[in-house]
Amino acid sequence: MTDVIQATKRDSTGTAATTRLRREGNVPAVLYGHGEANEHLAISAVQVKGLLRHHSKTVTLTGDVNETALVSDMQWDPLGIEVLHLDLIRVNLQEKVEVTVAIETHGEAAGTREGGIFLENLREVDVRCSAGSIPESLVLDVNDLHLGDQATAADLQLPEGVELVTDPETVIAHVEAPRSEAAVEEEDAIGSEPEVISKGGGEEEDEA
Structure with a gap:
């Protein structure tokens, strides 16, 4: 526009x-x-x-x-x-330009109904097209995204005349399994372990 x-x-x-x-x-x-x-x-x-x-x-x-x-x-x-x-x-509206365009996700990832969490890794990509045909956004259909699946830039719906500049293998979104309570508790325990600080000059203190 x-x-x-x-x-x-x-x-x-x-x-x-x-x-x-x-x-x-x-x-x-x-x-x-x-x-x-x-x-x-x-x-x-x-x-x-x-x-x-x-x-x-x-x-x-x-x-x-x-x-x-x-x-x-x-x-x-x-x-x-x-x-x-x-x-x-x-x-001029006919010349090729490189621009950053927003990503618009459509649908509901199947993996969310399988207990997974849908996560967006990237919200915009770079494209090349004529200045007069720059899209407002690019659509990513996520309906078929199952648990453990990921969508890449190559899965974006590109209008005619629009070329992807961003690496097509770049991950745009994925569905991952929720972490178990045990894993969360283990991470919290590791994070809460006190730091051990050794005292220097131990030999001198013993002699004293």
């Missing part, structure tokens, strides 16, 4: 200027790539939140610039709540 975003050029790029920009409800951004000069932009924080809701990887910039861009990076505040800065790369 491609969002249309209004962008305004900004002349000031220092700390004070970006702080003032954020107070005004905007997010600073930089547009670069294709051998052209970097453009320092301001984008409404409301539009950035819409971008996050839609999981958009590409945007159409309007206003002071008219470009199609790939969202390359987002810098977040320490709490991971607000976007502080955007990096945008110029692209």
Whole structure:
């Protein structure tokens, strides 16, 4: 999905200027790539939140610039709540790009009905495709995952034109047997054993 975003050029790029920009409800951004000069932009924080809701990887910039861009990076505040800065790369919708895409699991693993525990090892993978056909997510069907089974990146459903970059043997999810109470108690016992600290200079103490 491609969002249309209004962008305004900004002349000031220092700390004070970006702080003032954020107070005004905007997010600073930089547009670069294709051998052209970097453009320092301001984008409404409301539009950035819409971008996050839609999981958009590409945007159409309007206003002071008219470009199609790939969202390359987002810098977040320490709490991971607000976007502080955007990096945008110029692209045309036909060119190949490498991006990270979320994994969406579908179904209920058969192994959970066999007493197992379903665990997700990875929540996103890297793919290569045209900038205009970046999927919002990739589906992993886990219905046939039995106790002791695992699903790898090769099991993901890839849309036409999307190529997997992540190692296809990478484990995405698995179903494991629950640990027995005895095993848990044994681990707890090992973890609770007191550390033995030897005293140095024992010979001198004996002589004394």
